[in-house]
Amino acid sequence: MRVCLISTYELGRQPFAVASAARWLADAGAEVTCIDLSIDRLDELAVRQARLIAIYLPMHTATRLAVSILPKIKEMSNSAHLAFYGLYATANKVLLRELGGETVLSGEVEPCLVRLYRQLEHGDSIALGDEVHLAKQRFRLPKRDGLPELGRYATLDMRNGQQRIVGYTEATRGCKHVCRHCPVVPVYQGRFFVVDRDVVLADVRQQVSAGAGHVTFGDPDFFNGPGHAMRLVEAFHGEFPELSYDVTIKVEHLLTHRDKLHRLVESGCLFVTTAVEEIDDAVLARLEKGHTRCDFVEVIEATRSAGLTLSPTFIPFHPWTTASGFLDLLNFVAEHGLIDNVAPVQLSIRLLVPEGSRIMELDEMAIYLDDFDAEKLSYAWTPADPTADRLQARVREAVQTGDREGMERREVFRALWEIAHESAGVMAPPLPTAGAHAHPVPVVSEPWYCCAEPTEDQLAQA
Numbered sequence: 001m002r003v004c005l006i007s008t009y010e011l012g013r014q015p016f017a018v019a020s021a022a023r024w025l026a027d028a029g030a031e032v033t034c035i036d037l038s039i040d041r042l043d044e045l046a047v048r049q050a051r052l053i054a055i056y057l058p059m060h061t062a063t064r065l066a067v068s069i070l071p072k073i074k075e076m077s078n079s080a081h082l083a084f085y086g087l088y089a090t091a092n093k094v095l096l097r098e099l100g101g102e103t104v105l106s107g108e109v110e111p112c113l114v115r116l117y118r119q120l121e122h123g124d125s126i127a128l129g130d131e132v133h134l135a136k137q138r139f140r141l142p143k144r145d146g147l148p149e150l151g152r153y154a155t156l157d158m159r160n161g162q163q164r165i166v167g168y169t170e171a172t173r174g175c176k177h178v179c180r181h182c183p184v185v186p187v188y189q190g191r192f193f194v195v196d197r198d199v200v201l202a203d204v205r206q207q208v209s210a211g212a213g214h215v216t217f218g219d220p221d222f223f224n225g226p227g228h229a230m231r232l233v234e235a236f237h238g239e240f241p242e243l244s245y246d247v248t249i250k251v252e253h254l255l256t257h258r259d260k261l262h263r264l265v266e267s268g269c270l271f272v273t274t275a276v277e278e279i280d281d282a283v284l285a286r287l288e289k290g291h292t293r294c295d296f297v298e299v300i301e302a303t304r305s306a307g308l309t310l311s312p313t314f315i316p317f318h319p320w321t322t323a324s325g326f327l328d329l330l331n332f333v334a335e336h337g338l339i340d341n342v343a344p345v346q347l348s349i350r351l352l353v354p355e356g357s358r359i360m361e362l363d364e365m366a367i368y369l370d371d372f373d374a375e376k377l378s379y380a381w382t383p384a385d386p387t388a389d390r391l392q393a394r395v396r397e398a399v400q401t402g403d404r405e406g407m408e409r410r411e412v413f414r415a416l417w418e419i420a421h422e423s424a425g426v427m428a429p430p431l432p433t434a435g436a437h438a439h440p441v442p443v444v445s446e447p448w449y450c451c452a453e454p455t456e457d458q459l460a461q462a
Helices: 016-027 044-049 060-076 087-091 093-098 110-121 197-209 226-239 251-256 258-266 281-287 293-306 323-335 388-404 409-424 456-461
Strands: 002-007 031-036 052-056 081-085 103-107 130-133 155-157 163-169 172-174 192-194 214-217 244-248 269-277 309-314 369-373 378-381
Touching (some): 002 044, 031 044, 081 110, 087 103, 110 130, 163 197, 226 244, 258 293, 293 309, 323 388, 388 409
Parallel strands (some): 081 103, 163 214
């Protein structure tokens, strides 16, 4: 029986969860075709021949793009069983059902997809429902040969004239933390699952054979299991001493495990992404981030001491944003020498409130929330400061302009600097110089982010 797995977008990466599902389904006897619409056009023959079509929804942008392409898929095939899987699947199950989805899965879904495949193959009734599945599985080596070749995905610009092809794998899934705004939480509820070290290394090995010179570990938090993480990077560096990598680690974990930061650098870690989100302690408390502004300052110092490049992410626009608060964030970034470390899109992101978000547990959200916006897959909300939305629109336009024109991060930041001071009603001083801490920061060629609104170009292309 033919199966078609479709990915719309995963930050310029070759999608791990599609390759993983392909392995499980192929092992069960399926003839699997993988389509990545961020790279290739929709394969009409593969869609028409498939008895099962499963669309991968790992994030907001991917889901928006999938919804936009769905009419074309249904036009090509009205007989295939249509399934959706990934973090954003069960969160949007009502909409996905309305659009023709018959099975909606989140969590540890590979065994479920195999069960669905077998039910369809044997003509049995489908009994999976709209479910989150968190049964522990034994991970298998992802089957990547059906996806576009690795060299067609994002590259890493080392800022010294060198480009590296970027591989992508996962050492864990889920997260043991329950930050209110995070899309991982409604699915995993504070649980995480370890991918066997031998599987991770074998996956890296096959991507190195395909040309990877750098690997992103896509775990929501690489230090959820610090022992597993450190044993993995030791083995990684032992086998691939010339290979670099990057990871994502919470601010509080960077503090707790600061003794491990030097070893990350020594084993090839080029940079660490950390979800700071805000520098306002009251907002951080609402989000239950587990760190403070002072903690982040401490992390900046600790990572610099270790020689580890920091790549902070933010959610600057939320119900409590003010013009002065946004200006404070830009001042903080400039004063701490982080302008080149922060991707401009991170300074434009507006909080998404999908179905099931823990942010709705806050009583005060009733003041700001409006109805669910099915087009944007988020509850509409109005900020306390009526000028904040206009500010966000100007910031977003400046960021998109910078992306279209290939502007350097500092150039885009300078435009935001002017906008922020104007919005706060104060004169903009000269932008601080790069300072002693400045050095070339590696930049991935894919500029967008999982919770950024898709651009008009992305939607039009879909």
